Amino acid sequence: MTLTGGQVEVLAIATLTAVACAVTGTFLVLRRVAMLSDAISHAVLLGIVVAFLAVRDLGSPLLLVGAAATGLLTVLLVEALVRTGRVRQDASIGLVFPALFSIGVILVSRFAGDVHLDTDAVLLGELAFAPLDRLVVAGTDLGPRAMWEMAAILLADVAFVLLFYKELKLTTFDAGLAAAFGFAPAAMHYGLMALVSVTAVGAFDAVGSVLVVALMVAPPAAAWMIANSLPAMIGLSAAFGAVAAVTGHAAARELDASIAGSMAAAAGLVFAAAFLVSPSHGVLAAIARRRRQRWAFAEATLAVHLLQHQDRPEAAEECRADRVHRHLEWDAAFTGQVVRRAVRRGMVARTGPCLGLTAAGRSLAREYMGL
Amino acid sequence: MDLAAPLLDYTVRTVTLGTAAVGAVGGVLGAFAVLRRQGLLGDAVSHAALPGVALAFLLTGSKDLPVLAAGAAIAGWAGSLVVLRVVRSPRVKEDAGLGIVLSTFFGLGLVLLTFIQRSGDAAQAGLDRFLFGQAATLLESDVRTVTGVGAVAIVLVLLLWKEFKLVSFDPGFAAGIGLPVRALDTGLTLLTVAAVVIGLQSVGVVLMSAVLVAPAAAARQWTDRLGPMVWISAGFGAASGAAGALLSSTVDRLPTGPAVVLCATAIAAASLAFAPRRGLAWAAVAAWQRRRRIHSEAVLIDMLALESGHATMHHADENAHSAEVLRLGRAGVDPRRTLALLAARGLVRAVGGGFALTDAGRDEAARLRGGDGGAR
Known part of the structure; x- marks a missing residue:
């Protein structure tokens, strides 16, 4: 299927948005404040609406500033509420952002309903229409305005991360040590929150408030299932974000459905895949590891049993292949599997009706017994 | 604007009753959720319910509330199970x-919703009321469903009161005395799902979580006991539900969900500020009074110390000290206000350009200095 020029532009905006969200989201997920993205992305609606009602121009950069300020204000409000000791963090978040969001929704439906800021756009974004708003400089059409906006935001995100990489890393993983070194964890925290707010505002335009959360949380969480270092996690997270954007866009075209919703669902699938098949921390890897350990332990138990009894008077009874399961109090079929596996691996050999340890089996048993 | 007048209208009364029931049930289950630090689980459940609504419609073609609510309940329940499963991984x-x-289920829900809308099915109209809620669309039968499910949920909470209380405050002990903690956890989560689902039509998926959190956070400020907290929370929830529904049916273009949430938030803010004992306003007043007392005590002790230092120097002005000198003392702030207050209490009097202790002030200062063990 070929994409038209407009669709290529939509895809480009979607990918830039997803990557920008993934890069900032990495730090939210690592700092365990992923739900702040939920709070911020909802609250920026109020900022956008208030700034719009003030300047009456949807293209004004004041909107970006006003909205980002609301995001930061939300974080401050949540933290102030927690500091009073009256409300815990989960309830503080749950108290602050629905209120700000509600004010925003009411303002939109009462005062801004006639412009293209409507309640549908709040939830769905308007990615499909983004190419209609062009950036024209000196008479030349440079492409959709949203594309340049998201590219600038992504650039700012990357620049911030590169510039403050060391500080971000230390304050994220060991805030106490960072403070002792004089790295000002609070400054990093609010710097990051400002960055998240700006990114959320840009992404809000494209994908709406709830789906910003999907792009900020799911790709980094998927990356954390796999990566073991910060650079790897940032890189993987950005890659996963891009994958979610591309597949989500394709699926939305197939179904003729919301692109933003489809990207969010795709991000969820990316996380689900990582959660299941990550070679280091995935569910399947854990199951396989448990199974391997189960067989290895059974083999070692058998070897220890044989070592204890072979070359002794009771060996004829204790080591008989068809009796050994009774002495170990195992299921006969399971014992058969263990014995076959041990024979195949050269730990155990059959001598007549009895089982005997090979040299390798002997050393395995000794190792297990700590001899 | 007369808020009671629309209550004469039968439809408005029905809608108000339904939304009040939603608020009350949300308040009861929200109290437990907030105490268990699961204030945001309701957010995940309510967003996760959206694909259930859309799927139920796609599969049955019905727009009846019981059908859609069943779909919502199944999806919301699945969402909560996924949350509980993924957090068992050390990396999540x-x-x-x-x-x-919350975000990916919601995304899926939006995909299905837009898919239904664009497939041109005429019957789709109205599914998007589940986003922000439209209490006006509640029929009498819907209100019966809402109150029925809500009543069952509250009765179950009452029946399992002791058990729910124990697993909320001390799950370890609950397990120790042989309570099925996992089953009770699951039960409480299921009831939360029910509370969320009955509110979807009037409040909407996006803001339903606030109906759980705000009344509970407000009620927490008024009491330290579970029983009163749950019922106060239910009352706050019902009040915000009713007020929100009334406002939204009287004021043009005012979606119900945001109206209910703002009423609940107002109650929470007032409670945080003015609840007896825990109110922030009282705490601020108490802190101010404490600061003032500490300052006046410090100034009195300083003045006494200066007097005894001067005893042999025969000051012309009868041991009067200027405010500038006292500023360097223990209080560490400008003492002029404090001196004025002390003068009003008769402990200090103005002499020339300065201040001197009265007899009563000298006694008080000596008593205070004796109190901190520093008497010479």
């Missing part, structure tokens, strides 16, 4: 689990 923390479930 609770915040991320909640964020992923």
Whole structure:
């Protein structure tokens, strides 16, 4: 299927948005404040609406500033509420952002309903229409305005991360040590929150408030299932974000459905895949590891049993292949599997009706017994 | 604007009753959720319910509330199970689990919703009322469903009161005395799902979580006991539900969900500020009074110390000290206000350009200095 020029532009905006969200989201997920993205992305609606009602121009950069300020204000409000000791963090978040969001929704439906800021756009974004708003400089059409906006935001995100990489890393993983070194964890925290707010505002335009959360949380969480270092996690997270954007866009075209919703669902699938098949921390890897350990332990138990009894008077009874399961109090079929596996691996050999340890089996048993 | 007048209208009365019931049930279950630090689980559940609504419609073609609510309940329940499962991985923390479930389920729901809309099915109209809620669309039968499910949920909470109380405050002990903690956890989560689902039509998926959190956070300020907290929370929830529904049916273009949420938030803000004992306003007043007392005590002790230092120097002005000198003392702030207050209490009098202790002030200062063990 070929994409038209407009669709290529939509895809480009979607990918830039997803990557920008993934890069900032990495730090939210690592700092365990992923739900702040939920709070911020909802609250920026109020900022956008208030700034719009003030300047009456949807293209004004004041909107970006006003909205980002609301995001930061939300974080401050949540933290102030927690500091009073009256409300815990989960309830503080749950108290602050629905209120700000509600004010925003009411303002939109009462005062801004006639412009293209409507309640549908709040939830769905308007990615499909983004190419209609062009950036024209000196008479030349440079492409959709949203594309340049998201590219600038992504650039700012990357620049911030590169510039403050060391500080971000230390304050994220060991805030106490960072403070002792004089790295000002609070400054990093609010710097990051400002960055998240700006990114959320840009992404809000494209994908709406709830789906910003999907792009900020799911790709980094998927990356954390796999990566073991910060650079790897940032890189993987950005890659996963891009994958979610591309597949989500394709699926939305197939179904003729919301692109933003489809990207969010795709991000969820990316996380689900990582959660299941990550070679280091995935569910399947854990199951396989448990199974391997189960067989290895059974083999070692058998070897220890044989070592204890072979070359002794009771060996004829204790080591008989068809009796050994009774002495170990195992299921006969399971014992058969263990014995076959041990024979195949050269730990155990059959001598007549009895089982005997090979040299390798002997050393395995000794190792297990700590001899 | 007379808020009671629309209550004469039968439809408005029905709608108000339904939304009040939603608020009350949300308040009861929200109290438990907030105490268990699961204030945001409701957010995940309500967003996760959206694909259930859309799927129920796609599969049955019905727009009846019981059908859609059943779909919502199944999807919301599935969402909460996914959260509980993924956070068992050491690499997924609770915040991320909640964020992923709420946003990706919701995304899926939007895909299905837009798919239904664009497939041109005439019957689709109205599914999007589940986003922000439209209490006006509640029929009498819907209100019966809402109150029925809500009543069952509240009766179950009453029946299992002791058990729910124990697993909320001390799950370890509950397990120790042989209570089925996992089953009770599951039960409480299921009831929360029910509370969320009955509110979807009037409040909407996006803001339903606030109906759980805000009344409970407000009620927490008024009491330290579970029983009163749950019922106060239910009352706050019902009040915000009713007020929100009334406002939204009287004021043009005012979606119900945001109206209910703002009423609940107002109650929470007032409670945080003015609840007896825990209110922030009282705490601020008490802190101010404490600061003032500490300052006046410090100034009195300083003045006494200066007097005894001067005893042999025969000051012309009868041991009067200027405010500038006292500023360097223990209080560490400008003492002029404090001196004025002390003068009003008759402990200090103005002499020339300065201040001197009265006899009563000298006694008080000596008593205070004796109190801190520093008497010479």
